[in-house]
Each structure stands twice: as structure tokens, then as C-alpha cells.
Amino acid sequence: MRVLITGGKGFLGAWIARRLAARGFSLRIFDVKDDRRLVAAIAGEKTAAAADWRVGDIVSTDDVRAAADGCDAIVHLAGVLTPDCAADPLRGAQINLIGTLNVFEAARAHRIARIVYTSSAGVFGPGSGSAPLPQSHYGTFKLACEGSARSYFNDHGLASIGFRPYIVYGPGRETGLTAGPTLACRAAAHGEAYTIGYTGTAGLIHVDDVAAAYEAAVMHEPDGVHVFNLNGVSASNEEVIAEIHRAAPEARIACKGPALLMPAAVAADDLDRVLGGLPRTSLREGIAQTVAWYREGRW
Ligand SMILES: NC(=O)c1ccc[n+]([C@@H]2O[C@H](COP(=O)([O-])OP(=O)(O)OC[C@H]3O[C@@H](n4cnc5c(N)ncnc54)[C@H](O)[C@@H]3O)[C@@H](O)[C@H]2O)c1
Secondary structure, three states: OEEEEEOOOOHHHHHHHHHHHHOOOEEEEEEOOOOOHHHHHHHOHHHHHHOEEEEOOOOOHHHHHHHHOOOOEEEEOOOOOHHHHHHOHHHHHHHHHHHHHHHHHHHHHHOOOEEEEEOOHHHOOOOOOOOOOOOOHHHHHHHHHHHHHHHHHHHHOOOEEEEEEOEEEOOOOOOOHHHHHHHHHHHHHOOOEEEEOOEOEEEEEEHHHHHHHHHHHHHOOOOOEEEEEEOOEEEEHHHHHHHHHHHOOOOEEEEOOOEOOOOOOOOOOOHHHHHOOOOOOOHHHHHHHHHHHHHOOOO
16 A cells, blocks of 8 residues: 655654554655655654655645555645644645645545545634634634535545544654643753643643554545544643653753643544554653653654
8 A cells, every 4th residue: 555644754744654664555755845854763764765755735736636646545644733823824724724625636536545634633622622613723724624524525425534633742743832741851851941831731642642543544444534533641731740750850841821722631432433442652651752762862
């Protein structure tokens, strides 16, 4: 199977590439830059070198269609995060919404039956982890992608699986509003002080648990339209900081700032029934692994 990974040079891309390469799939990585460093650090030099790297813009229908030619599945990750969408909502909509429509159009054109795309827990507001009420442009565009995925199934029979990850943490997460827990692990590993820029309780999911869900989704026989929540473990920033101190007793980590405009947890759904038992890394283990990875100095 040849899998196109859009946004594949990024954080989730590197971890998903690692799992798909271990299955023996051939990978085509589509991104704005041919920058193989993170994929090499996470998935190994061999995987980074073996992948077919394509440079292009997810906003360009032609670029995406060309990248999808000859692929059997698409893992769509290309996107910009909450701060970039807030700073430039028009560009945010082009990348996150039009980019997703381009992926579905490319799948239609090339008759690609397996589409796995990335929504976000940002579709939820602070009042509910089950009824979407986005509070940001980012969450609003992601919710629109889910509606369009349903429409592509109704109009053209295109099946898909979407995921709504909450805060993904782990080695390599360095951008976005919620990179704080990972950046705090990195700072602790390097003996530096760090302040996480938001407060409150949220879901935190280790990046390899997310990658395992995407791997299972790529393997799943297309059977309709799914959107699954990926909450991980709900924890306050104080609990996160306590785990960092456990892994690095000398750490100087604090948190300050507004609460996220999101719920403390997103609801459980039929993810495990549809995709089988997925791994669930505890916060303790995930934080310890992340601190250890940065201590090794591979990044
Ligand atoms: N990290 C999280 O906690 C989290 C949570 C929920 C959802 N998501 C979603 O997961 C996806 C991947 O996020 P990530 O954390 O790996 O972020 P990331 O920034 O590391 O990766 C995103 C990738 O998309 C690429 N990209 C951006 N604009 C592009 C364009 N115009 N054309 C082609 N590629 C482009 C970037 O170059 C980058 O490599 C995104 O869609 C994001 O919204 C992430």
C-alpha cells in the first residue's frame, strides 16, 4: 500500500510515518518544504530517505491531485494551528478548510477509498465535550471539514475517518498554543525554566497513541463516515507539572495565563469498538518518555 501523508514533515506526520513504515507501506510525504529532520529523528533516517517527498501547497488543487496520484490511502495532516488561524483567518480557512476539500477532491479523482483526516477537539467549547461549539476560527474550520466529509459520502460515496485529537504531546511537538506541556518537558530535560502559557484541565494524549489510531484507521475497511474523539488523559496543568518534576526533580516549570476555551475532557465514543483496542499511554509514562527523549539530545 502506498500512503500519501499531507503535512508529513510535521509532528504527527513523523510519528505516523514511523508506524506506517514499520508495516512496510511505502510513503509519499507532501509538505511545503522538503525538511526531513523530524521524520529522521522520530521514524529513522531510513524511513526519511525511503519516502517519496513532494513539495507543494495544500491550497493548490493541482498540487494535491498530483501528489495523490498512485496512492491507495491518504492521511491528511497538513494544517495550521489555532494561533495562525487567529492571526490570519483567511489563510487559515484556505489551508485548513480548502486544503481538506482538495484532499477529498484528489481522492475522488484517483478513486482512493481510504481517507483519514484530522479535525480537532477545538470543535468543542468549554461547556461540552460532546456537542461541538467551536470558539476559535481553527475549531470552526475543523468542524466545517467534518461536515464536508459527510457531504462527500452522501454525494459521492467517499468513506472517511476523521480524528479530533485533544492536546497531543510528546517528542517533536514544538508549535501551537498547546505545545506548552511538551516544551516544558524539553526545558526540564535541558535544565531550563519554562512557563506553560495557559491554565486549567484538558485532555492530553501521547503522540504515539495518536499515531496508533491513524495506523488502525488506514487499515480499516472503508465503511462510511466516522469522526472519533481522541482525549487521552484529562489532567490539570498542576498534574502535568507534578509529573515533569517526578521525571526531572530539578525542573523549574510553572503555568500562567487564561484557561483554554475548551472542555476539561472530550466524550468517549465508539472508537475502540470500530478500530479495536488502541494503546493508552499514562501521563506519567508519556511525560517520562518525553523528558528522556529530549535528554538524549537527538533534537
Ligand atoms: N498537535 C496537536 O495537539 C493537534 C491536536 C488536534 C489536531 N491537530 C491537527 O493535526 C494536524 C497536524 O498537526 P501537527 O501537530 O503535526 O502540526 P505541525 O505544524 O507539526 O504539522 C503540520 C504540517 O502541515 C504543513 N503545512 C502547513 N501549511 C501547509 C500548506 N499550505 N501546504 C502543505 N503543508 C502545509 C506544515 O509545514 C507542517 O509540516 C493539523 O491538521 C492539526 O490541526 C493537532
